[in-house]
Amino acid sequence: MKGLTKIAILASVLAFGSGIGGASYAAVPVPITEMKHVKEVNVVESWDKVFEQNQDVAHEKVQFKNRYGVTLVGDLYMPKSVKEGDKLQAIAIAGPFGAVKEQVSGLYAQELASRGFVTLAFDPSYSGESTDGEVKNIVSSEIYTEDFSAAVDFLGIQSFVDRDEIGVLGICGLGGFALNNAAMDTRVKAVATSVMYDMPRVIQNGYNDSNKDSRESLLKVINEDRWSEAESGELKDGPRINPEPSENAPQFIKEYYDYYRTSRGYHERSVNSSGAFKQASMLSILNTKINEFSDSINPRAVLIVAGENAHSRYFSEDAYNALGDNKNKELYLVPDAVHVDLYDNTEKIPFHKFSEFFHNNLRK
Numbered sequence: 001m002k003g004l005t006k007i008a009i010l011a012s013v014l015a016f017g018s019g020i021g022g023a024s025y026a027a028v029p030v031p032i033t034e035m036k037h038v039k040e041v042n043v044v045e046s047w048d049k050v051f052e053q054n055q056d057v058a059h060e061k062v063q064f065k066n067r068y069g070v071t072l073v074g075d076l077y078m079p080k081s082v083k084e085g086d087k088l089q090a091i092a093i094a095g096p097f098g099a100v101k102e103q104v105s106g107l108y109a110q111e112l113a114s115r116g117f118v119t120l121a122f123d124p125s126y127s128g129e130s131t132d133g134e135v136k137n138i139v140s141s142e143i144y145t146e147d148f149s150a151a152v153d154f155l156g157i158q159s160f161v162d163r164d165e166i167g168v169l170g171i172c173g174l175g176g177f178a179l180n181n182a183a184m185d186t187r188v189k190a191v192a193t194s195v196m197y198d199m200p201r202v203i204q205n206g207y208n209d210s211n212k213d214s215r216e217s218l219l220k221v222i223n224e225d226r227w228s229e230a231e232s233g234e235l236k237d238g239p240r241i242n243p244e245p246s247e248n249a250p251q252f253i254k255e256y257y258d259y260y261r262t263s264r265g266y267h268e269r270s271v272n273s274s275g276a277f278k279q280a281s282m283l284s285i286l287n288t289k290i291n292e293f294s295d296s297i298n299p300r301a302v303l304i305v306a307g308e309n310a311h312s313r314y315f316s317e318d319a320y321n322a323l324g325d326n327k328n329k330e331l332y333l334v335p336d337a338v339h340v341d342l343y344d345n346t347e348k349i350p351f352h353k354f355s356e357f358f359h360n361n362l363r364k
Helices: 006-016 104-113 141-156 173-184 199-205 214-232 251-260 279-286 313-322 351-361
Strands: 057-065 071-079 088-094 118-122 161-171 190-194 301-307 329-334
Touching: 057 104, 057 141, 071 104, 071 141, 088 104, 088 141, 088 173, 088 351, 104 118, 104 161, 104 351, 118 141, 141 161, 141 173, 141 279, 161 173, 161 351, 173 190, 173 199, 173 313, 190 351, 199 214, 199 279, 214 279, 301 313, 301 351, 313 329
Parallel strands: 088 118, 088 161, 161 190, 190 301, 301 329
Antiparallel strands: 057 071, 071 118
16 A cells, blocks of 8 residues: 555545436336425436346336435335335435446345335435536535435335335445434434445545545645636546556555446446546545444444455444444454455345345334
8 A cells, every 4th residue: 555645545535435227116006106206307217227127126216305405316226016005114325435326336225125125226416417407526524424314304205115114325435424324313223334435534544544644735735726726617626546557556446447447337427437526525525524423323223244355344343343332233244355346246245134134123
C-alpha cells in the first residue's frame, strides 16, 4: 500500500468504493395498482442488469422521494408466489459505493426475493437513475444515511409489506451507511453488511489508516479547485483509476477493474464503470465520521459478513467491535473469499446466511 500516492489512494476510493424484463407484477396476484410511489423520472424499463433474471421472481421499477427532495429509483423484487393479502418481510439494499442497482445490490435483492422477501435495491441519491433533475455523481454521508430511511418509508407503506418487519442491507461502501442508518432509524429491525467499507474513514486516512495526514492536504487541493468551479459554474470531476491498472498496482485494484470495467459487471450508469464523482462533494465525507453510535443498535440484530482474504476485512472487524456488548451481533467470515468475490460469486456469497438472519430477526 505504501506505493500509492495520496491522490492515487483517493482515486482508488472514488472510482471503486468500495432482452425486455418480462416478469412484472402483472403476473403476481397482488393489487399492484395500489402500490404507492411517485413517477417523476424517466427510467429504463427493460431488463438491463448485469446478472440473469430469475423468472420465479417478480420485478418492478419504482420511484420514491427522500427528505431532501431527491427522487430515488429502485428495483422492487418479490416472489411470484405471493398472494393478495400476504404481508412479507422486507429488506432495503444498496451498495457498493459508486455502483448502481443493476449490479451488486440488484443481484442480492433478486436472490433474497427468491427466498421469500420483498426486496428493494435502490440507487443512492445523485447516482444511477436517482436524481433531483440536475445534479449527478454527488456523495454525502448524511444523505446516503437518509436514503436507507427513505427506502424504509417506501417499503412500509406498501400493502404487501409488514412495516414492523423491515431490515436494511448495505454492501461495500454503503455498508457503513447501513449501520449508521440503523443507529438512527429505530424502525429498522435488523441490519446486515457485506464486505463493508467505512467510506469517511478510508477517504480521510487511506487504506489501513496508513495516511492519516492525507486529510489536510486533500482538503486544500479540493478547496482550491472550488475557485475554478465558482468562476466557471461547472463542477469538477474527481480522479479516476487508470483504465487498466499497472502491473504493480495493488491486487484489489485489479479485482475492482475486473468487475467494473469488463463485461463481468460493467454498467454505463455506474460511476465505477464509466464516470467520476464530483470532487468537491468529498468535502463532507472528509469532515464527518459515521458509526459513532453503533452501540445504540443494541439489542437489534446485526450481521457483518466479510471475505476471509478481503483487503477490506478490517472495516468489518472494527465495525463488529464498535457494536459493543450487543448480544445479537455476528461477524461471519467467508472462507477463501476476497472482497470482490462477494459482489457476484454466487458460490461464495452466503445468501443462506443472510436469508436465515433476516427471517429470524425481522420477526416481531
